[in-house]
Amino acid sequence: MKKYDAIVIGAGHNGLTNAAYLAKAGLDVVVLEKNPYIGGATVSRELHEGWMYSNCSYVCSLLRPEISRDLNLPKFGLQVIPYVGGVTFKRDGDYFGNYDDHERQYREIARHSKRDANAYERYTADVTKQTRFIRPFLLRTPPDPTSFKPRDIQELLFLAKSFYNLGEKVLGDTLRFWTMSIGDFLDEYFETDVIKCHLAGSGIIGTALGVYSPGTAYVLLHHYMGEVDGSVGAWGFARGGMGSVSKALAGAFQSFGGEIRADAEVDRILATAGRTSGVVLANGDEIYADIVVSNLDPKRTFLDIMAEEDLPASVVKQAKNFKIRGSSGKLNIALDGLPTFNSLPPKSPLMTGDMHFIDSLERMERAYDDWKNGTWSQDPYVDMLIPTQVDPTMAPVGKHMMSVFVQYAPPKLATGKWTDKDRDAFGKTVIDQIGSYSPNFKDLILHAEVRTPQDIEDEVGLTEGNIFQGELTFDQLLFNRPFPGYAQYRGPVKGMYICGSGTHPGGGVMSAPGANAAREILMDLNHPTTVPEAYPDD
Amino acid sequence: MTDLEIPPLLLQTPFHSRVSAACEMNLWEDWKGYTTPVAYSNVELEYFAMRNSASIFDITPMTKYRITGADGHAYLDRLVTRNLKNLDVGRVMYTAWCNDEGKVIDDGTIFHVNDDTFILCAQERHLDWMEWSALGFDVKIEDVTEEIAALSFQGPTSCAILKIMGLTGVENLKSFDLQHYPFGQTQLMVSRTGFTADLGYELWIEPDHAEALWDALMAAGRDYNVKPVGAEALQIARVEAGFIQAGVDFVPAEQEVRVERSRSPYELGLGWLVHLKKPNFNGQQALKEEKLKGSRFRFTRLDVQGNKPAENSFIFNRQNKVVGVVTSAAWVPTAKRNVAFASLEMPWGKPGNELWAEIYYLRELKWARVLEKCTVIEEPIFDPERRHATPALDY
Numbered sequence: 021m022k023k024y025d026a027i028v029i030g031a032g033h034n035g036l037t038n039a040a041y042l043a044k045a046g047l048d049v050v051v052l053e054k055n056p057y058i059g060g061a062t063v064s065r066e067l068h069e070g071w072m073y074s075n076c077s078y079v080c081s082l083l084r085p086e087i088s089r090d091l092n093l094p095k096f097g098l099q100v101i102p103y104v105g106g107v108t109f110k111r112d113g114d115y116f117g118n119y120d121d122h123e124r125q126y127r128e129i130a131r132h133s134k135r136d137a138n139a140y141e142r143y144t145a146d147v148t149k150q151t152r153f154i155r156p157f158l159l160r161t162p163p164d165p166t167s168f169k170p171r172d173i174q175e176l177l178f179l180a181k182s183f184y185n186l187g188e189k190v191l192g193d194t195l196r197f198w199t200m201s202i203g204d205f206l207d208e209y210f211e212t213d214v215i216k217c218h219l220a221g222s223g224i225i226g227t228a229l230g231v232y233s234p235g236t237a238y239v240l241l242h243h244y245m246g247e248v249d250g251s252v253g254a255w256g257f258a259r260g261g262m263g264s265v266s267k268a269l270a271g272a273f274q275s276f277g278g279e280i281r282a283d284a285e286v287d288r289i290l291a292t293a294g295r296t297s298g299v300v301l302a303n304g305d306e307i308y309a310d311i312v313v314s315n316l317d318p319k320r321t322f323l324d325i326m327a328e329e330d331l332p333a334s335v336v337k338q339a340k341n342f343k344i345r346g347s348s349g350k351l352n353i354a355l356d357g358l359p360t361f362n363s364l365p366p367k368s369p370l371m372t373g374d375m376h377f378i379d380s381l382e383r384m385e386r387a388y389d390d391w392k393n394g395t396w397s398q399d400p401y402v403d404m405l406i407p408t409q410v411d412p413t414m415a416p417v418g419k420h421m422m423s424v425f426v427q428y429a430p431p432k433l434a435t436g437k438w439t440d441k442d443r444d445a446f447g448k449t450v451i452d453q454i455g456s457y458s459p460n461f462k463d464l465i466l467h468a469e470v471r472t473p474q475d476i477e478d479e480v481g482l483t484e485g486n487i488f489q490g491e492l493t494f495d496q497l498l499f500n501r502p503f504p505g506y507a508q509y510r511g512p513v514k515g516m517y518i519c520g521s522g523t524h525p526g527g528g529v530m531s532a533p534g535a536n537a538a539r540e541i542l543m544d545l546n547h548p549t550t551v552p553e554a555y556p557d558d
Numbered sequence: 559m560t561d562l563e564i565p566p567l568l569l570q571t572p573f574h575s576r577v578s579a580a581c582e583m584n585l586w587e588d589w590k591g592y593t594t595p596v597a598y599s600n601v602e603l604e605y606f607a608m609r610n611s612a613s614i615f616d617i618t619p620m621t622k623y624r625i626t627g628a629d630g631h632a633y634l635d636r637l638v639t640r641n642l643k644n645l646d647v648g649r650v651m652y653t654a655w656c657n658d659e660g661k662v663i664d665d666g667t668i669f670h671v672n673d674d675t676f677i678l679c680a681q682e683r684h685l686d687w688m689e690w691s692a693l694g695f696d697v698k699i700e701d702v703t704e705e706i707a708a709l710s711f712q713g714p715t716s717c718a719i720l721k722i723m724g725l726t727g728v729e730n731l732k733s734f735d736l737q738h739y740p741f742g743q744t745q746l747m748v749s750r751t752g753f754t755a756d757l758g759y760e761l762w763i764e765p766d767h768a769e770a771l772w773d774a775l776m777a778a779g780r781d782y783n784v785k786p787v788g789a790e791a792l793q794i795a796r797v798e799a800g801f802i803q804a805g806v807d808f809v810p811a812e813q814e815v816r817v818e819r820s821r822s823p824y825e826l827g828l829g830w831l832v833h834l835k836k837p838n839f840n841g842q843q844a845l846k847e848e849k850l851k852g853s854r855f856r857f858t859r860l861d862v863q864g865n866k867p868a869e870n871s872f873i874f875n876r877q878n879k880v881v882g883v884v885t886s887a888a889w890v891p892t893a894k895r896n897v898a899f900a901s902l903e904m905p906w907g908k909p910g911n912e913l914w915a916e917i918y919y920l921r922e923l924k925w926a927r928v929l930e931k932c933t934v935i936e937e938p939i940f941d942p943e944r945r946h947a948t949p950a951l952d953y
């Protein structure tokens with residue numbers, strides 16, 4: 021039977037990135053994907069004829085530009101178009117808009133509070149300081165702080181130097197920032213609730229924490245550290261939906277001779293005498309390789325497709341304790357036309373950006389209370405976009421596609437597992453919320469895909485439906501992601517590696533975990549690396 | 559509440575109808591959210607109107623705060639680095655203000671308009687910092703940028719024209735005096751201030767009367783070659799005047815992202831604005847320490863050999879080491895110098911230091927590089943007698 025050089029389990033975008041860099045180095049690589057399609061949470065699917073949905077992830081910023089360029093993703097069909105705008109609708113009929121032009125934005129904030137409009141400059145400068153600190157680490161393997169290997173010491177020195185370069189004051193700010201709540205952080209700048217609320221969303225997306233829970237400020241940073249063509253913090257639409265990212269990565273991988281097998285669920289990673297020799301598929305087939313890379317989250321990797329007896333007990337324990345709480349749902353909606361909003365002029369440039377319907381931190385915190393109580397938020401924070409205003413490829417001319425990310429929805433309800441009835445009620449809650457700000461919205465709905473955290477888990481294989489393959493809290497970041505001792509992408513069994521969002525630098529469509537893992541694998545093979553170095557930020 | 563209209567990308571100042579009619583080049587830029595002219599017809603002639611006759615420059619986009627309340631005077635004294643005690647009603651003072659680290663947030667002018675009313679006028683916006691600094695004071699701070707239209711009216715014949723316009727006694731205003739005059743149904747505030755180091759005035763009025771003010775100036779100045787001037791002409795004049803500009807010659811401290819990019823007043827040549835002996839002001843502790851320990855940078859005005867502006871140049875010392883950069887540069891036509899403002903590492907930039915500017919220039923697709931010797935300028939670059947002479951004469 022044929023033996024590959026490497027098997028990558030899962031055709032999520034990180035699995036594909038990892039596979040592409042291994043294949044680029046000349047390795048014979050196969051990617052095994054359980055679904056009939058590739059992409060994992062980075063996928064576009066046509067569920068209603070003529071409409072393409074970005075079923076999970078929907079906007080792009082984190083994708084490392086070094087990787088897009090190095091793998092020549094544009095050649096394989098990837099184009100990311102920046103979008104601007106965004107609005108938070110208020111209950112009183114007013115709104116807070118996000119204009120891309122600095123001065124119009126100033127005036128929009130000033131319409132609510134002149135002081136906040138000025139404070140926004142300080143806020144931007146301070147957040148930029150923090151993104152400049154984190155960005156150089158995205159394409160680096162975290163050091164092992166307990167190791168005395170020259171490379172670890174070198175990387176620790178890099179970390180220490182970056183800290184030192186921040187200066188005394190910013191260093192203090194950084195430590196606070198990484199551990200404080202987004203609510204507390206914003207309170208230090210702004211007096212207007214709707215402005216805080218508009219900004220706070222990035223601190224809770226995908227996170228089972230409330231706006232006043234410590235650790236949420238970092239989640240905001242995680243959403244600001246990307247870029248579109250050098251514009252740090254900007255977000256864009258992948259033309260054709262987020263599936264274009266996976267398709268392009270797959271194209272690059274295949275151009276290096278790589279093989280992808282869909283409908284190939286892995287049941288177990290083979291491990292004997294502390295080293296792997298391949299995998300067993302759900303259908304019983306065995307596939308062999310000395311290197312097996314898992315794109316699955318740490319829980320699925322260590323607890324589902326590995327046998328406990330093959331693992332050190334401490335790994336089993338840490339995997340069991342890994343925090344991966346689901347908190348988000350998603351609606352994808354086919355629309356017969358462009359909705360209008362009571363408080364916005366038609367064609368408002370705000371409508372091409374992220375829209376939200378919750379206007380105070382208090383309401384956001386209450387939305388989190390519902391999650392704690394085992395139900396979806398009755399008054400949810402949604403992040404809603406209509407990409408078809410920009411992207412002509414995702415719906416017929418004049419028709420639209422709407423992507424609605426919903427925070428919060430629990431992985432399991434107080435009443436037990438999600439039922440079809442629960443899913444319908446969840447969808448209705450969201451549709452009603454939107455409908456109360458848009459008079460024609462409900463009439464325009466042609467089809468809606470409603471996804472609960474449980475659906476996301478069942479389909480994408482993200483445990484509990486956690487979108488980041490594990491929470492982005494300080495205890496699970498850098499050299500502690502997914503857990504101490506395993507942050508350098510090497511598994512506890514020789515030849516076995518992890519490359520998903522559950523590893524550094526975490527979730528989002530970023531390709532960094534996959535690329536970083538490839539660098540480590542190639543190093544272990546004494547093969548020159550194919551993974552590009554980060555562009556310096558100066 | 560909102561009216562269902564998309565807010566405009568750029569605002570027009572209350573003078574816009576007049577400005578746009580005069581702006582033959584149709585060349586505009588965004589200045590603090592307002593559409594403002596880069597140049598009207600000919601930058602050189604606009605510049606010479608400033609130095610030879612009279613010029614109108616629309617300064618409405620400047621940020622203006624009104625400070626009122628019983629503690630207004632004490633509050634401002636605490637906010638800024640300069641001693642404001644002697645800032646009487648009818649006087650204006652130029653000053654800088656710092657954050658607690660002693661780094662310059664901005665520089666600007668404070669107008670003591672009447673008993674308990676002050677106006678602070680600056681390039682950047684500061685409401686948040688001003689409110690934090692106001693804790694414990696009985697003051698009210700209002701952003702009145704949109705409530706006050708303003709023109710800078712500069713040049714040797716400016717006083718003569720204002721007299722023709724009927725501002726009796728305006729010639730008796732000393733530098734940094736301010737005075738109110740009736741104008742139609744409103745009041746015109748006139749201050750003998752400006753950004754050109756020449757005889758000149760700034761005129762402040764309610765927006766509804768802005769067009770009438772413009773028309774009156776043009777009518778009174780008909781025989782005096784009065785010209786509206788754009789940003790490019792002003793840029794030359796302000797370099798000639800030796801004035802620094804926020805966002806150009808220094809990074810306003812509140813906007814600093816990278817470590818050590820902002821500057822203290824000492825590091826901007828504004829040490830003369832710092833009165834360390836005041837009881838208490840923002841940044842005092844840090845500035846006291848800096849005074850003891852020494853500064854990191856020196857701001858220097860250089861006269862660069864040759865006639866090519868040293869824009870964005872590196873400055874080298876004799877050992878060929880980079881010791882700083884140029885922040886603003888221009889050939890200044892009246893003083894006949896090739897001026898460069900430079901931020902230099904200590905201890906460079908003392909009079910007599912041998913310094914060189916590396917200048918790149920493009921001629922028909924060919925870049926050339928020259929190293930030109932620089933001399934530290936000690937005297938003011940441009941300081942005509944008429945700038946301060948009172949009563950002002952009809953030059």
Ligand SMILES: Cc1cc2nc3c(=O)[nH]c(=O)nc-3n(C[C@H](O)[C@H](O)[C@H](O)COP(=O)(O)OP(=O)(O)OC[C@H]3O[C@@H](n4cnc5c(N)ncnc54)[C@H](O)[C@@H]3O)c2cc1C
Pocket residue numbers: 029030031032033034035052053054055058059060061062075076077078079080081082284285286287315316320325348349350425476479480481482485486487488489519520521522526527528529530
């Ligand atoms: C609803 C939602 C919205 C999101 N929005 C955004 C966004 O707008 N922008 C953004 O940047 N990020 C977003 N994210 C996060 C981002 O999509 C994910 O972090 C990222 O796609 C995860 O990629 P991955 O390759 O690490 O893992 P995954 O995408 O989880 O890939 C894992 C792959 O493994 C496969 N698999 C699982 N089990 C097996 C098995 N036993 N055998 C074989 N294959 C298996 C899965 O089917 C999947 O293809 C969102 C996520 C979700 C869920």
